[in-house]
Amino acid sequence: MKRMFAMLLTFTLSLGLLAGCGGKQTAAEEEPASGETTGTEAALSGSVVTLGSTSMEKVMGILAEQFMLDNSGVTVSVEGGGSGAGVEAAGNGTADLGLASRGLKDEEKASGLEETVLALDGIAVIVNAENPVKDLTVEQIASIFTGETANWSGVGGSDLEIACYGREAGSGTRDGFESITDTKDACVLSQELTSTGAVIEAVRSNPQAIGYASLSAVEGQEGITALTVGGVACTEATVLDGSYAIQRPFVLVTKEGQALTAPAQAFYDFATSAAANDLIKAAGAVPVAE
Numbered sequence: 001m002k003r004m005f006a007m008l009l010t011f012t013l014s015l016g017l018l019a020g021c022g023g024k025q026t027a028a029e030e031e032p033a034s035g036e037t038t039g040t041e042a043a044l045s046g047s048v049v050t051l052g053s054t055s056m057e058k059v060m061g062i063l064a065e066q067f068m069l070d071n072s073g074v075t076v077s078v079e080g081g082g083s084g085a086g087v088e089a090a091g092n093g094t095a096d097l098g099l100a101s102r103g104l105k106d107e108e109k110a111s112g113l114e115e116t117v118l119a120l121d122g123i124a125v126i127v128n129a130e131n132p133v134k135d136l137t138v139e140q141i142a143s144i145f146t147g148e149t150a151n152w153s154g155v156g157g158s159d160l161e162i163a164c165y166g167r168e169a170g171s172g173t174r175d176g177f178e179s180i181t182d183t184k185d186a187c188v189l190s191q192e193l194t195s196t197g198a199v200i201e202a203v204r205s206n207p208q209a210i211g212y213a214s215l216s217a218v219e220g221q222e223g224i225t226a227l228t229v230g231g232v233a234c235t236e237a238t239v240l241d242g243s244y245a246i247q248r249p250f251v252l253v254t255k256e257g258q259a260l261t262a263p264a265q266a267f268y269d270f271a272t273s274a275a276a277n278d279l280i281k282a283a284g285a286v287p288v289a290e
Helices: 002-023 054-070 083-092 106-110 138-145 172-181 196-204 236-240 262-271 274-282
Strands: 046-052 074-079 097-100 113-128 163-167 191-193 209-214 224-226 247-255
Touching: 046 054, 046 083, 046 262, 054 074, 054 113, 054 247, 054 262, 054 274, 074 262, 083 097, 083 113, 083 172, 083 247, 097 262, 106 113, 113 172, 113 196, 113 236, 138 163, 138 172, 163 172, 163 196, 172 209, 172 247, 191 196, 196 209, 196 224, 247 262, 262 274
Parallel strands: 046 074, 046 097, 163 191, 163 209
Antiparallel strands: 097 247, 113 209, 113 224, 113 247
């Protein structure tokens, strides 16, 4: 009898030990190894609003398209309105990222805004393809846009009155052009136009015209000629090495101390990384990330 009781006790204890071993997780089962995921993490989702410089639309459009392909749960919108609108939108929070085709002004930085240079862009000075003038100095360009030189014959061209086309007040392209040529608030324009495309079309349709537009916008355009400035053509290489005089930055504007949303931060990180360089080049701008 005692022997039978001992055997039953041993069997019961063995079952208890087996049950205990089967119900306990190992450390590896409780927590994934470093760098591994459980497979239950939510995919990146939400929307990102970028707004501002129309000159940046091509660059931002190609970056947004690739980012959305890589992150199907995120929508990135690229809206125009000009650099001034982009700076304002970044400041008041109506856009995740403001777009400005100029550096921030001192008063804008003082208000708590920060800039990140995404790329560089040359501002091409363009004339109608029929114009025999092919090269101008910065000083000659300034003289033309201020009205001091009113006839093409004054710079080696035909005896024709010059028609100057430029962008509207608040445009980053205008601000960049006037700052570089030292013609701020002094330009005498035949017409102010509200987009880069409109300037190109106006010059294409008028043999007497001169205007300015982003390098990325004029490449491949027919009916216009991008002048060399001081003998230097407006190309990606000359913009990057600084030899082309009329150039400006493409800037992402954010609010100091204000965290971006997860999708906005991910898009910002992608756009400013070397992984985006080929896309920025394809859009005609010059990347700066290394």
